[in-house]
Amino acid sequence: MSLESQMIELGKRAKKASYILAGISTEVKNQALLSMARALEERMELILDANQQDMDAGRAKGLSGALLDRLLLTAERIKEMADGLRDLVGLPDPVGEVIKMWTRPNGLRVGRLRVPLGVIGIIYEARPNVTVDAAGLCLKAGNAVILRGGSEALQSNLVLTRVISAAAVSAGIPEGAIQLVPTTDREAANMMMTMNDYIDVLIPRGGAGLINAVTANATVPVLKTGVGNCHTYVDDEADLEMATKIVVNAKTQRPGVCNAMETLLVNEKCAKSFLPAAAAALREKGVELRGCEKVREIIPDCLPASEEDWATEYLDLILAVKVVRDLEEAIDHIHTYGTKHSEAIITNNYQKAMLFVQRVDAAAVFVNASTRFTDGHQFGFGAEIGISTQKLHARGPMGLEELTSTKFVILGDGQIRS
Numbered sequence: 001m002s003l004e005s006q007m008i009e010l011g012k013r014a015k016k017a018s019y020i021l022a023g024i025s026t027e028v029k030n031q032a033l034l035s036m037a038r039a040l041e042e043r044m045e046l047i048l049d050a051n052q053q054d055m056d057a058g059r060a061k062g063l064s065g066a067l068l069d070r071l072l073l074t075a076e077r078i079k080e081m082a083d084g085l086r087d088l089v090g091l092p093d094p095v096g097e098v099i100k101m102w103t104r105p106n107g108l109r110v111g112r113l114r115v116p117l118g119v120i121g122i123i124y125e126a127r128p129n130v131t132v133d134a135a136g137l138c139l140k141a142g143n144a145v146i147l148r149g150g151s152e153a154l155q156s157n158l159v160l161t162r163v164i165s166a167a168a169v170s171a172g173i174p175e176g177a178i179q180l181v182p183t184t185d186r187e188a189a190n191m192m193m194t195m196n197d198y199i200d201v202l203i204p205r206g207g208a209g210l211i212n213a214v215t216a217n218a219t220v221p222v223l224k225t226g227v228g229n230c231h232t233y234v235d236d237e238a239d240l241e242m243a244t245k246i247v248v249n250a251k252t253q254r255p256g257v258c259n260a261m262e263t264l265l266v267n268e269k270c271a272k273s274f275l276p277a278a279a280a281a282l283r284e285k286g287v288e289l290r291g292c293e294k295v296r297e298i299i300p301d302c303l304p305a306s307e308e309d310w311a312t313e314y315l316d317l318i319l320a321v322k323v324v325r326d327l328e329e330a331i332d333h334i335h336t337y338g339t340k341h342s343e344a345i346i347t348n349n350y351q352k353a354m355l356f357v358q359r360v361d362a363a364a365v366f367v368n369a370s371t372r373f374t375d376g377h378q379f380g381f382g383a384e385i386g387i388s389t390q391k392l393h394a395r396g397p398m399g400l401e402e403l404t405s406t407k408f409v410i411l412g413d414g415q416i417r418s
Contacts (some may be wrong), residue, residue, distance in 0.1 A: 003183065007191045010146055011198025013176030014119045018144040018200075020174040022116050026093040029140055032171035033089050036136065037082040039167035043159075044078050050159040051128065058152050066256035066316045070127045071152055081132045084377065088140045091381065094401045095142040109411040114404045116142030118200035121192045122385070123148045123214060125206035128156040135164055135178045137385050141403035144177045146199065148192060150206070151184035158182065193218035203398075205386045208313065223398065226363070226389025228258030228341040229313045230371045233330040233356070235347035236269035242368065243346040244278045250344065250370040252285040256315045258387060259342050259364075259374040263310060263320040265330045271323045272298055279321075287317045294323035310337045327352055331359050338362065340389040342371040363389050363396040 001009075040047070051073040058068055094114050101111035120143045124130045131147055138145035149157040161180035169175055181188045192199060193214060201221050204214035208227045215222050232250055234243045250261035266274055275298045279289060289295075290305040302321070309320040310333070324330045327345075334343055344366035345356040353367045364374040364387075376384025376397035384397040394402035 003185060003187060004191065006183075007181070007188060007195065008198070010179050010181065011119070011195050014144040014146050014179060015198050017174040017176035018116065018118045021139075021142045021144060021177055022095070022118075024142065024173070026095075028172045029093065029142070030089045032139060032168040032173045033085045033136055035167040035171040036132075036164040037085040039163045040078055040082040040085075040132065040160075043163045044075060047078060047156065047159050047163065048073060048075070050155040051153075053155045054128075054153050061152075063152065064316060067152070069254070070256045071156075073128060073156060077129065081129050084133060085136045087377070088136050088400075091140070091400060093140065094404050099406060106415050107413065108415055111409045111411070112406045113409045114401075115407050117403055117405055119144045119146065119198060120385075120403065121146045121148070121195070121199040121202045121220065123189050123192060123202065123204050123206070123210065125150040125152070125210060128153040128160060130205060131157050131160045131180070132164060134385055135161070135168075137400060137403060139168065139173065139177065141400045143403055144179075146179050146181065146192065148181040148189050154184055190217070193220060196220055203386055207315075223386075223388060223394060223402075224390045225386035225398075226258070226341050227313050227339045228260065228387070229263065229311065229337060229339045230259060230261050230342045230344075231263045231265055231330075231334050231338060232261050232344040232346065232371065233265040233324070233327070233334075234267060234270065234274055235327065235345060235349065235352055236267040237349040237352065238267075238270065238274075238346040239348060240270060240274045240277075243274065244281050246344070246346055246368070246370050247278055248281050248285060250372055251282060251287055251319050252317065253370070253372050255317050257372075258313070258315075259371050260315070261319070261344075261371050262312065262314055263322065263333075263337070265322050265324050265333060266295075267327075267330075268294065268323050268325055271295075275299055275321070275323075282319060285317070287319050289319055289321055291321040292323060295321045298323075313339070327355065331356065334360055334362075341387060342366065342374040344369065344371050363387060 097114040099112040103109050122134050165178040199220050203223045204211045205225050279299050289302045290309050291302040296302050305320050340362050342364040343360045343362045357365050376399045381399035388394045
């Protein structure tokens with residue numbers, strides 16, 4: 001069978017499943033999620049063996065430590081994936097919610113009903129946990145999903161999809177609701193971008209190259225997840241001890257993810273008192289610092305930062321550092337180089353904090369907290385499908401509600417239009 005025929009068959013199965021899923025009860029969906037969680041734990045050795053194959057291949061290809069960390073599955077991470085599915089069971093099912101209803105003068109009752117999007121296509125890179133998170137979210141929101149993961153995680157994704165799909169079907173979910181494109185051929189991803197007859201929404205998750213390729217070439221509507229060139233600004237009225245803890249966490253807690261800090265901005269009035277201690281704490285965690293001239297005057301062995309560094313999402317233990325004149329310059333820098341993902345200010349001045357919140361254009365803006373909290377689970381609505389940095393339909397972590405649309409339902413008793 002040709003690749004085109006394979007992709008069309010995937011699309012047909014997903015579309016058929018989506019029509020059935022739209023009417024499946026919350027109870028059946030929840031039982032499927034619990035079955036999927038149990039299956040992950042019961043088949044853990046099989047999953048870890050597949051992941052080891054991907055890890056060995058990744059090391060042979062020379063993947064960075066941060067990328068290998070994104071790829072790695074452990075017993076603890078598989079348990080977290082299973083717990084994420086169980087968490088979804090406890091969340092309200094958005095499907096079927098009547099958002100609003102009103103009666104017209106002619107007696108027609110007009111309402112808006114929350115419904116699934118239909119078939120969601122997801123094109124993503126190294127992290128195999130996305131396979132489970134995405135499948136669970138799509139299922140709870142009543143959507144079929146076609147997954148196309150990166151080549152680095154193919155063996156992991158094949159096994160994960162097989163395990164959770166079989167578990168879902170055994171609990172009453174239709175065949176075709178959870179499918180993985182079983183090839184790393186880039187043409188398969190290109191085909192997904194134009195499968196308008198079968199895919200209702202396409203979501204890219206990965207680096208700038210992937211996201212830009214999808215948004216530039218897709219005819220299927222795209223829910224754009226964003227690159228995370230995230231900043232933290234340390235104000236001259238900040239608690240510097242607290243600022244150091246936040247900065248270290250934002251950069252090093254998990255550097256290979258989109259909400260990790262990539263650039264540190266420091267007010268010139270506190271730079272000499274803040275940077276030496278902060279730099280030492282960051283270097284203890286293995287962070288390479290690249291700074292502007294003012295930074296290098298304070299930390300002479302810091303590498304020089306180039307213009308490219310200000311615009312780079314490193315996804316690694318590398319941090320660009322810049323001394324700025326004031327809050328205004330910090331905001332201007334963020335608007336110039338930021339990607340509208342997550343930005344933070346550390347300050348004890350309420351007025352400055354509120355100005356930063358109002359002026360900074362980002363999906364998530366933090367005051368005195370780490371950017372690492374931009375996450376659906378941390379925000380209290382379970383696993384997320386991604387972080388949207390666009391402004392239409394969804395923005396920020398996309399949970400269950402963002403994977404639905406609405407339809408108008410009109411109830412009458414014989415009205416006709418004159």
